[in-house]
Structures are given as C-alpha cells and as structure tokens.
Amino acid sequence: MNLILLAVPFFFLLIAAELLADRWRGVSSYRLADSLNSLSAGVLSQASGLLSKAIVVLGYAFAYEHLHLFELSDELWVWVLAFVLYDLCYYWSHRVGHERNLFWASHVVHHQSEEYNLTTALRQTSTGFLLSWIFYLPMAVLGIPPVVFVTVAALNLLYQFWVHTRHVPKLGWYEWFFVTPSNHRVHHAQNPVYMDRNYGGVFIVWDRLFGSFQEELDEEPVVFGVTVPLQSWNPLWANVQFYVQLWQDAVRAGSWWDKLRIWFMPTGWRPADVAARYPMAKQDLSRFRKFEVPLARRHKLYAALQFSGYVLGVSGLLAVAEQQALVVLLGAWLWVAFGLYCIGAWLENRPFARWLELLRLASNPLALLWAQQVGLLTSGATGWLLLAAWSLASLVWLFWPMPRTPQVI
Template identity: 70%
Template sequence: MNYILFAVPFFFLLIAIELLADRWRGLRTYRLSDALNSLSAGVLSTTSGLLTKGLAVLTYAIAWQHLALFEMSTQSLWVWVFAFVFYDFCYYWNHRLGHERNVLWAAHSVHHQSEDYNLSTALRQTSTGFIFGWIFYLPMAIAGVPPLVFLTVGALNLLYQFWVHTRHIPKLGWFEWIFITPSNHRVHHAQNPIYMDRNYGGVFIIWDRLFGTFQEELDEEPVVFGVTVPLASWNPLWANLQVYAHLWNDARHASSTWDKLRIWFMRTGWRPEDVARRYPMVKPDLATFRKFDVPLGRGRQWYAGLQFATYVVVGTWLLGVGEHWQVLPLVIGWSWMAFGLYAIGCWLENRSWALRLEVLRLLLNVPAVAALALWGGIELPQWAPWALAVYSLLSLIGLLGLRRAERLPQAA
C-alpha cells in the first residue's frame, strides 16, 4: 500500500490549518514563493522516486533473500515493533552522515534550504538521496526484516516526521525526552552555530541523547532557518544540483588529483586548501541575515499558484499509477514534470525569459501527452488531451491578461 499517496490530502489539509493558525496568531511562517519551492521539490522527489525506488527495493530484497540471519514473520507484532525501532536507528546514521559528508550533504541539503519553517518544509525532499541512502538500511535485511515490513515502517517513519515541521507547537514536556518534536526538530533546521548538526532522529530523540548529538531549543537563541550557503533560488532543479555543482567546481579547480577524489567524501564544508584560497566562499552573517525573496505582483502569484496546483494533481496521479509503468513512459512523465516545475521556478524568480519559457511549457503540454500515449504505450482517457488543451489555452489567455494589466516589462 502506498501510504504517502493516501496521505497527500491530509498533508494539504494540515497546511491549510497551519495557514489559518498563522492568521489567528498574527504570525507569518509562510511565503508563497518559498512554500511553492518546497512543494515543487517534494513533487519532483516523488516523481523521481518512481524511477529510482527500484534500486533500494531490489538491493534490499536481494540482501534479505541471500544474507538474512533470521527468519522473521510478517504476522508477528514484535517483528513490526522491532523493525520500526531498527529503521529509526538506521535512519539516524543515514541522516547524521548526510550532514557530515560532502556527497551525502549534496543530496540531503535540499531539505534544509528553506529559510522558513512550516509544514510545507516537511515535503521538501531530495531527488538524489537514492544514490547512497539504500546502503544504511541493509543491516535490516541482514537481520531478516521482510521487505514488506521494511517498506511499511519506512513510510510510517516518514509520515511521522511531517507534523514536527511547525513553529506553532511549543515544547512538549516529557515527550521531548523520547520522541522527535517540533521544538527539537526546529533546532535541526537551524543555521545558528550552536544548533547546527544536531537532533538527527526521525521518530526517536533517544539516539541523539545516546550518541551526543542532542541540543535543546534555547529561549535566548532564536532559531534562524536555512543553510549557511543560501540557495537564493526558487528553482527545484537547481535546489537538487547546487551542492553537487559546488563540489564539482572545487574538484575541477583543485591542483591535486587526491583532492579531486577525496573532496566528495570529506567532512561537509571541507575544501582543498588551494581552492579555498583562490576561490573563497563568503557566507552571510547571521546578525545581518535576510531571507531570499523576489518581489512578485499579486496577479503573478495567483498565476504561479494555480499552475503549480495542476502539477500537484498530475504528480499525485503519477504516484498512484506510475508504479506499473515501464521506464520510457516514466521518463516522459518525469521530464514533463521537471520542465514544468523549472518553468514555475523561473516565473517566481521573475526572470527575463520566464514569459517565453512559460509559453513554451504550455505549447508542449499536448505533445507531451501524445508522446506518453504513442511512445510510452499508456492508455489515457479520451478526454485527457482535450482537457489539457483547454487548460493550456486558458493559461495562455491568463498570461495575455497579466501582460495587459501590468503594462510593464519583466525585470530580469
């Protein structure tokens, strides 16, 4: 059962409730562009997962089949309890090393790039974590945890983590000693030096207390959210590539072959001495920190929000049916989603080419559906191409209306 698919409506319902709480309490924990960027990264991640999930499942199943030390039954309650705790233990080390090694941080950093902290941040997930993430859960396969149990407790672990991404819930007393809570997870998303690289657990905070990585949220040290090298973009593709690009540039400029190789696996932030000297990296001062933002008119904001809603609907549909597709239709579907989310990101950044890119995106909608049917062999409802054509036409009319209303050139 795909628990994440069934949870999607509840995610958005809780986000709506949090928005109401913002208004009621006079807080401003949401900004449209930041929230859309987080949600875009989440949609891209789930779509990418249809292509990459097989790696983790296949390697886990092979390890379980050939290396399992014990035979565990899916009918036994203790197996499920054991697996739930064991998964969180493995998650702790996956998460911790995701902060402590350059190449692993390159994947995980996506989740930390938002400079706001709200429930949309929980959905901001990486599309490249599959490269190394599967390794950390192989001990569960060797112990004998059946694949069905592994996949289920993994989904439950991820679902638990959703609710802790909020600023509206204070400390929870004794609960803070055992479980991950909004308070101790706010610490995890901070860029304050005292808070950085702390509180790695997914469900249980006990691992952090045991292994010396726990830090309490302090009243005298308000959390500043984000990363020390800001993304400064609303582009979900660049969000996934930013740290890889920085590492590649440093490796390319390093004079030592050994440095070119080891930079990927060194501690996060490590740079070759000669590269750091020639290409210093300036990090913002927290005392003068300002969140990244691009002014955008109300009409453009509404347009971006409505266009993104279309991708949420299509992405949810892909999540429901895509598990049974072959690789080619999945690649076509992923490409359509990735290009569209990229175009929305450029629109939010008010790029000079955003309007032309948006027109191109709309014109490619029907050909993309045709490619899915003709080359991908996917049988779609007869009304689907017509509905997409009408949507594209209405969007083009909306673009024309925006241009006429503004009567101003787009800023670069």
C-alpha cells in the first residue's frame, strides 16, 4: 500500500483550504509559477523514486538480511521504536544535507522556493536516493524489518506536510517536543540568525539535544529561500544547479586537493583561487526581491492545466508501478521529465517555449500508444478521443490571437 499515493487527494484539498485561508485573511502566500515549480519538483521526485526505490529498499533489505543483530517482530513497541529511530536518523541525514556541499546539492531543491506554503512541502529532491540511505542503515543493523522501515518513512514524510504553512502560529507546549509550522519556518529561512537550524522531521527534541534549535523571533521576520537563488522555474535545473556549480568550481580549482575535497567541505566552501576569480555575491535581504517572470494570466493558467496531466499520469503510474519492468518506468520518467521541462520553459517565457510546446503535445500520442502497448493502459478509443480533445483545446489556447500582456498572478 502506497501511503503517499493515498494522501495525494488530501494534499490538494489542504492546499485549496490554505488558498481560502489566504483570501479570508487578506494575505498572499502563493504565486502560481512558484507553486507549479514546487509541485513539478514533487512530481519529478515521485517519478524518479520509481527508478531509485530499489536502491534504497533493496539496499536496506540486504543490510537487514546480513547485518541485523536482533530478531524484532512487528509488535506495536517495535513500530513505535522504529518511528522514533527513523526520525533520529532523519535528523542526522537532514543536518548533513545542510552542512556538506555534496549533500546540500541534493537537498537544496526543497529550499529554493521563495514562498512558504503547502506546495513547498511537496518540493522534493530527485537525487536524494544517492546518499541518504546510508543514514538509515543503523535501523537495519538493529533489526527493524524492511516493511516497518518503509511504513514509518512514509508516515514521517506525511507528518512534515502540514508544517509548511504560515497560517499556524506558535503552539505552546507542543513546540518543545514536536516540529511545528513555527519552528519549521525557521528552517526554511535565509536570515543569518535562522540558517541551518531545526532539522527534525517529527520531533524537535533532537535539535534541542544537539544544539541546532532556533526559535522563531517576532523581531526577525523570516525571509524564505536560499542565499544563492535558483532564479528558474525549471525542475530539472533545480535538481542539478548546485551539482553544476560544484563541478565548475572543481574544474576551475588549481589544486588537485581542492578539486577532490570541495565535494565534502562545509556547504558554501569554495577554493580560494576560484572564489577570487569567480566571486558569488550573496543577497542583501534588506533589498530582497522574489524571482518573477512577467507572463500573462492566461498563459500561467495554461501551464497549470497542462501540469495537471502529469499529476494524473504519475499518480496512475504509482498505482501500477510494482508490476512494471524497469524499461517501462524509465520511459515514463522520460515523458514526465520532458513535459515538466517544457512547462518550466513556458513559465520562464523562453523564446522557443511555444514551439517546444508543440513538440510536447506531439509526444503525447506517442506516449499513449507506448503505454497501451506495454500494458500501462488498456487499449480502446476512449483514451484517444480524450487525448484528441485535450490536444485540440491546447492548440486553440496556445495560438489564439490575444496580446501577451504581462500580469502577475
């Protein structure tokens, strides 16, 4: 049972509720392009997870099979112990993800949004599987069964969804023991006083124990985002931006030692010769401006409607993924990644975006035909009629002669 898949409708219901709360309180914590970028990163992460899950789950199962010290059953106390231990392991994985260059390159995706709302919670990395699994091996050695590990991991992630909101104030005594919206807002800040604090997933006690806790201060309003902004709506670039920066710095470094150690140095460390020749200015928060690309309202709505197709497609894929061969999952990932790249280019108002859209729309019939041939979808005329109607409507919207007056939404 895929708990994340079951939760998807509730995610979107709560996002709708938060939008209503925005309107009721007369505030704005959403921008359509930013939210689509966050959701695109989440969809891409779920699609990538279909390819990478084997590395994490099978790796954990292998470690459990050969290294476990105790034979733990699936009794209630084991589940409770696993839930607490998972969050402790998550704390250290999360902390290292902020404090070392290579790990930050993966985790930075989650922090790139300059807004803070429930779509930010879904903004997840597609490369975390490469190294994060290392931090959970102690659970396998202790003897936590794989099915328990997978379930508590999903529960931990589900808990973290609700704390990504600006509408919930401090919660009194609850703040001392659990991660809350207030102490997690601190975690997403780029203010110097808040940076690299509050790493817990469910329990904030780890931060209090290990000296990484910081309370949200009334006199220091949170500025969300990262000190070196993404400045893009492209979810693929979001996942590789910092890797590219590290690679460029490594290539430019004069010392072979610097070329090697840059990957494992504290986050933000750069070789002295590279930093001197290629300085990177940090933002002045007193003059901070959120990234925005002028684009007409109707064009942003077009992107949102096109994106909905990928939400449905990946949700359907998650439901049947266990029965699919690796080549099928890889083909589905390519379809998703290409489509999300095109939507990102459209939101950035790239000169080639309209023609890229034609290519994307043309790829959908091929994707449908392929999905039917490999058994992802049943053959029949209904799917083709729906796709034809959708494509025709998209083309009319795409080329309808209306001025592209920039409007912010």
